[in-house]
Amino acid sequence: MQTERTTIAGWANYPTLSNATVFKPENRAEVIQLIQQNDALTLRGNGKAYGDAALGQTVLSSLGLNKIRHFDQENGIVDCEAGVLLADLLPMITAAGWFFAVTPGIRWISIGGAIASDVHGKNHPTEGCFSHHLIDFELALADGTIVTCSQEQNAALFWQTCGGMGWTGMILSARIQLRRIASTRMQQRTVRLAKATMQDFVQTFEENRSTSYAAAWVDFSRPTLRGAVHFAEHDTQPHLDNISNDVSWKVPFFAPNGLLNSLSIGAYNEYYFRKNPTASQVVGFDQYFYPLDAIANWNRLYGARGFIQYHFCIPQQNAVVALDAAAALIKKHGETPFLTVLKRHGAPHPRAVNSFPFEGYSLALDFPRTRGMAALIAELDALLWPLGGKVYLSKDAISDPRMARINPASFGDAKFTSLQRQRLVVP
Ligand SMILES: Cc1cc2nc3c(=O)[nH]c(=O)nc-3n(C[C@H](O)[C@H](O)[C@H](O)COP(=O)(O)OP(=O)(O)OC[C@H]3O[C@@H](n4cnc5c(N)ncnc54)[C@H](O)[C@@H]3O)c2cc1C
Known part of the structure; x- marks a missing residue:
């Protein structure tokens, strides 16, 4: 079994934890032995949760269980x-x-x-x-x-x-x-929104409720919002491409802190807006489902200081009010999110009590970790809490613990823990 003493982080590279011991068992006998020998363990897969979900001093990696x-x-x-x-x-x-x-x-x-x-x-x-x-x-x-x-x-x-x-x-x-x-291709239809409000985005989703797949990009870098909603269906013409996991580009090391700022984000958004007019086209799975996978280690573009993804869900009846108010707050703080994704969600399975989405909308915002970020997140939490908002634990590192709407104590035995679980325990 491989064992390593190392510094670990989530995808957003904040927070980081040094001197963690990471065990990588290769079979279940080794797993059971580690569970029985340790009082506190943090489970970790491929470390792609953004924040502190898979961080802990003694880590049990599942990557050796790979059959x-x-x-x-x-x-x-x-x-x-x-x-x-x-x-x-x-x-x-x-x-x-x-x-x-x-x-x-x-x-x-x-x-x-x-x-x-x-x-x-x-x-x-x-x-x-x-x-x-x-x-x-x-x-x-x-x-x-x-x-x-x-x-x-x-x-x-x-x-x-x-x-x-x-x-x-x-x-x-x-x-x-x-x-x-039948096919590894998608019939994609893009609706581009110029000079839009959150109401326009929500209305566009609502008018296309019968479409199987939908997600929107929202440009926060200008005085008025704009963006594009991408709808899609599986193509029914038989056609199976060889899907490969090759990446087109790699970010080899951390960029200087501050490379992603309102100017560079604005320039990229202008390019993306022009590239996505209202139109229909056939696209491959890579382009529709995994566009970010084309660039390995793109998280390094934010610099070693890392970034914060704030991903919240808001009930249907408060969606427009909450999204408008969140957008205004972000502007007031002078912060510019880089990647943004707005999605509509349906009713959850009645027993899926710990799953993140509920009926309404979720917005994911990637912010460079500036000095003012903690204050903005605190204000977003305070704004969204009374409106029924909730944050996604897979992305979170710094939100008010109540925003998770989950009680770690209800899980009983705390052998399986993490920095996140400890952070969420309100004394
Ligand atoms: C670019 C990007 C896009 C993403 N898009 C989406 C999206 O569209 N929708 C979405 O829902 N999420 C999305 N995510 C989040 C991601 O899917 C989740 O965080 C996922 O859990 C990461 O899996 P992982 O293997 O990297 O787990 P880790 O990050 O290592 O761990 C995540 C959590 O799973 C637990 N865990 C891991 N392995 C085990 C195990 N064997 N047994 C028990 N617990 C375990 C950890 O303790 C931790 O709490 C995205 C993440 C990135 C980086």
Whole structure:
């Protein structure tokens, strides 16, 4: 088993934790031994949560559990260990005419991480979260016993683990139901909005409720908002491309702090706005689902100081008021988010108590970590809390603990912990 003493961080490179001990077991016997020998462990997949979710002094990495145990091509069921990445599965399943029913906007995450965050995609209103398509998973508990959880078997533990941020135990393996596809191409329709308000964005989503996939980019770098909403459906013309995990560009080292500022972000946004007129086109999976994966280590563009992703969900009835007020607050603080994504969400599964999305809208905003960032986040939290807002723990590092709307104490045994779990415990 590999063991390393190192500095760890999430994708946003803030916070960082030095001198962490990272164990990388290669089989379940080693996992159980580590669980029994340690009083406190932090579970970690591929480290793509933005903030402090997978940070802790003693880390149990699942990346050594990387076997694809079985792929049932007839029925589209994958059985794999928890350290397998979506990227490991993607070429194999698409070649056989299958795809993930729910995928986040990144392929470099582990199956364990996908379950612990109960990730969602651009089709949340129709397909829900990752948990909706999980047949079952095996979970190693704090005393070292292994249980199988599904919606029928150990159902309470199943639902507490989905979105439970690794606090119930270590997911060892899972069986996932895939969706049939005829093609690895998407019919994409873009609606570009110039001089828009948040009401315009929401109305555009509402007018296209029957479309399977939808997500919007919002440009905050100008006095008036503008942006583009991308809608899509799976193409039905048979055509399966070879999907590869190659990257076009790599950011080799951290850029100077401050490279991404209102000027550079404004210039990029101008380019992106021009590149996305109102139009329809056929695009590949890489372009529609994973555009950011084309550039490896793009997080380094923010510099070693890192960045903050503020990702909040707001109930349908307060969506426009909250989004308008958040946009005004961001302007008042003079901060400019770089990447922004607005999505519509549907009603959650009634038992998915720890999953992030609920019926309404979510907005994800990537801010360079400037000196004023903590004050802005505190004001955004204060604004959104009474309107029913909630932040996504997979992105969070600094929000007011109540914004998570989750109680770590309800998870009982605290053997599986993290800087995040400790931060959320309100004395
Ligand atoms: C560019 C980018 C785009 C993203 N887009 C989306 C999106 O569209 N939708 C979305 O929902 N999310 C999105 N995310 C967030 C990402 O999908 C989640 O944070 C995911 O959990 C990361 O998986 P990971 O393997 O890197 O896990 P880590 O970051 O290592 O860990 C995440 C959490 O899972 C727990 N965990 C990891 N492995 C296990 C295990 N084996 N057993 C139990 N708990 C475990 C950890 O303790 C931690 O709480 C995005 C992230 C990035 C960087």
